[in-house]
Amino acid sequence: MTTRPKTLTPEFLEGLVQRVPGGTGNTWKLTEVYTGDLLVELPQSSEADIEQAAAKAREAQAVWGSWPLKKRLDVMKRFHTLVIENQMLITDLIQAESGKNRRMAFEESCDVPMGTSHYIKRAPKVLKDRKHAGPVPVLSHSTEVRRPKGVVAIIAPWNFPFATGVSDTIPALIAGNGVVLKPDNKTALSPLLGIRLLEQAGMPEGLVQVVCGEGPDVGPTLLANADYVMFTGSTATGRIIGELAGQHLIDCCLELGGKNPMLVLDDANVDEAVHAALFGGFGNSGQICMHIERLYVHEKVYDEFRDKFVAATQAMKIGAEYGFGPDLGSLVSVDHKDRVASHVDDAVAKGATVLTGGKPRPDLGPAFYEPTILEGVTQDMLAGSMETFGPVVGLYKFSSDEEGIALANDTEYGLNASVWSTDAKRAQSVARRIESGNVNINDILATAYASKGTPSGGLKQSGVGARHGDQGLLKYTDAQNIAVLKKQVMEPQGKQTYDAYAKQTQTSLKLMRKLRLR
CATH class of the missing domain: 3.40.309.10 (Aldehyde Dehydrogenase; Chain A, domain 2)
Incomplete structure (x- = not known):
């Protein structure tokens, strides 16, 4: 007979789902897969809940996004420690809600500290301002500034709920965003524990919101209130997500099916x-x-x-x-x-x-x-x-x-x-x-x-975009171009005719190519 770990008490499980808004009044019976026994009643979120969650995340993001990157990364370092300290509890939870064997559940729990550690190390270089040459050597330059998208919607699947739900959240947060996470109803518990650990690590309360419900009920409102969407799931659903993202003129990353x-x-x-x-x-x-x-x-x-x-x-x-x-x-x-x-x-x-x-x-x-x-x-x-x-x-x-x-x-x-x-x-x-x-x-x-x-992503009908690599962090940002011209030289000077200016420009273009200045 399967004996559930003593760590998964009713009080612990109820504490996790309390953060999920349940304006519909309905609940999802989240069961232990091995036995079919009820673990907890998971609240189901209404459209108003989702709108409010996005608003709260956006409010908290204004503060979080203003923090220096080092301060955000300090939170991630503490989070990394907490995940490892709680790894067996996380493994228990993953097993109970998904039914996978323990080795697979433990290895899933390893993905989050691995990804977090990578971006702790890599983010300062990837997100720093980059100075580029301007159109006129010496007299102009341009700076590439990476700005957070705002509020990122993350729709996580049931097969790796902790790894995808939390690992996709981490680079979005490091980039300065707020997050509204929608885990699958069947496997919402381990992502909820991950968010709790982030808050224990010092992440501002409210920055990551969790909403629950069936995809068709939650998805449209979620995307209508987001600035970017990260989706992992079937190709059929990915097409719907991509279409909705297009309607709202927001970008998306879709990791979809495979054969x-x-x-x-x-x-x-x-x-x-x-x-x-x-x-x-x-x-x-x-x-x-x-x-x-x-x-x-x-x-x-x-x-x-x-x-x-x-x-x-x-x-x-x-x-x-x-x-x-x-x-x-x-x-x-x-x-x-x-x-x-x-x-x-x-x-x-x-x-x-x-x-x-x-x-x-x-x-x-x-x-x-x-x-x-x-x-x-x-x-x-x-x-x-x-x-x-x-x-x-x-x-x-x-x-x-x-x-x-x-x-x-x-x-x-x-x-x-x-x-x-x-x-x-x-x-x-x-x-x-x-x-x-x-x-x-x-x-x-x-x-x-x-x-x-x-970067890791799919070709053909297996997806758009990628997670991991620099691309997995940069996708959660917008590039801002701040250009400086030190002297007004990009037009005829004094009494110079435009004909003379055009010939001068042609000569300059040839010379810059020859000298490899451009």
Whole structure:
């Protein structure tokens, strides 16, 4: 029987949700995924609540944005310490609300201090004023000033509620913004704890507001009162968010769906690739935007890979535990479990073969589903073309690098890919031809995503913009151009005719190019 951690008392949980405005009078029954038992009643926010939240965040932002960057970063340093001190409590909370295994919940909790530490170090250089040459050498110059957007709307998904909800909030705050965060109803607790820790670290009260509700109820009002939106979720919803942002003439960053490929070349270390594929296909029970759903293996090593992969998958431990024992936890909800099952059932009905798995596990909990490997998946199957977002992997053969690359690119998505080879130069060549925002060589996803200094985003239908890197901070700012002209020389001087001035300008342009002044 699953025993809930003693840290998650009713008083603690009620204290977290008290900050959520509930003007609708309705609540969402937020449950412990392993058991289906009620954790807490989550208030649902009204349009008026959202408008008021944005107004409060905007008022607090006027103060926060006026603080020197160093003062804001001092808050982030204290926050970094608090997250690490409370990491096991955060892990407990993530597990209870999402149902993921403890290793995955702990690793999710690591993302926030990693990202925070990166921007603590990088922000002074990225956000500092930059002086540029003006149109007239010596007599003019221009300064690029980075100003906060104002109020940033962050819409976080249920699969990594703490990592996305809080990690996206941190650079927005460092840039000087206020934030209105909308977590998913199913997983609102860990982001709420993150905001509490930010306030304990010295962030002004009211700077980050949290509103809750279903997307169609909350989204339009949220975007109408924001100056920027960061959204992580499905491509279908991303299109709606992008359209709304356009209507309000605000910018957006969208990390959307994926149908991510893994290519195992003929010279790959098969044992290492098999081990990695377990996490690639089944990490977080397949509920990772960057996880692998299409696994292409060269025909020379296909049989060896398949047999070892099936055996390793069958040996995985699935369970509802708050310890580090299980390799797999639950799916996030019964509804999502049913969706995953429908993809597998559709594939089988249309001729695919289940090599292992393919069944729900109600004996373990209401939303558990076995890790599943399919052969013979085709594009006319749901599992062949749509994002399944569960512990389901399709195995495919290919006979050449050219064919493997073509198969990897045969999708509307382009979020993540994985290439396996013992020849680094060959792997790099293949990686550069894959239409994906992230490509990992001899790894699944962690190397790319954890490289906080490099932008991470999607191509094609997998998104717009990126998180991480300098771009992940600068996107939360507007560039202001302050230009200075020391002497009025950008027009004819004295009695000089414009004809003479034009000839002088042409000569000056040629000379500046020759001297590389411009």
